[in-house]
Amino acid sequence: MSPIHVLIVDDHAMVREGLKVLLQPLEYVAVVGAAATGAEALAAARQHRPDVVLLDINLPDMSGIDVCQQLVAEKPGIKVLALTTFNEKLYVTRMMQAGAAGYVLKNALPEELAEAITKVFAGKKFFSDEVQSLLLQAPAEAAAVPLLTRREKEVLAAIADGHTSQHIADALCISLLTIETHRRNLLTKFGVNNTALLIRQAGQMGLI
Template identity: 40%
Template sequence: MMDPLRVMVVDDHPLFRFGLCTVLADVPGTEVVGEAATGLDSVSAAKALRPDVVVMDLHLPDISGIEATRQIVTELPGTGVLVLTMFDDSESVFAAMRAGARGYLLKGAGQDQIVRAVHGVGRGEAIFGSDIATRVLGYFSTPPPSNDPVFPELTSREREVLALIAEGHSNATIARDLCLSPKTVRNHVSSIFTKLHVAGRAQAIVRARNAGLG
């Protein structure tokens, strides 16, 4: 008799996490061994529990699901990560893949699809929802650019904003130079800090200048 597939669920929404754990626990051959509501807790729990599969949300209250995935895969290369998230943008998809995720589904997926994906990742397969798979195939059928951009997790506009931050410009100056509203610039700056996992402007400037910006 085969051992059950050991699964851990990571999501900061208690009701969604409870519902998913309940669904998976009812699947024959599947054992839910743990759950976590934050990225840092997911990393420590994964190290302690050593699950076969971690179902990972990307939006978490401390470190992102992408960073948590990177840490888990580095520490536990035998553990597969299936991203289950609301984010359907290409940047999130490819950032998760670069972090080591084996699968990517959107939260609108049906229960059967999620269960199949969990077991597929547990078998070492790469699993993507149909819309995500189309995007991935399109990416690999397109010739790669000659030079990879620095901070590929940022959009091109966010890299422009970061370069100006690294040059010491204020938000007001950046808004004027790029013909953007102050609110749009604030949103870009907040997104940059989140994606780079920095606490503020000073740390962002250091990261940017070390990468050759500014």
């Protein structure tokens, strides 16, 4: 029986090497490649044709969510397993909508990661215990949805995709100062004091 071909995608070299060491003793798993960026991941997937991709969400050039969507679109049979520190319902939901087969936190035990790989390869879904609990939580009481301008909606979407203020300013052809003003206005309108809470609140309201 051929081993499960695995591609590792993470922007930290220590994580990539650590995962290789972790998976090496598993006779039914073969690491066929590793990538540090979204672009490298897409190229490596085309070259090595992995069965399972261990994919971090936070990548330097593009969101892991977008990478997942492209991988699944290019190769429908591929199984993407999110491996991340982001324990937020919004990220889980967006990864699954992008076509991921599972979601595992980086604090998972080696046995759990091995089980996740084998299960998604077999066509099943897999979630870390913490993620399952997160998904089972009752939705919070709905808050009033703030009224956003067209530009604020564009900035909010870009923030949710992990882009920096400078990147957003360049993409929208407006000044960095204007972007920072929009960021402050968004925080005020949503009644939060940091970007993580802004994204969570906007996600719960279905705005991103």
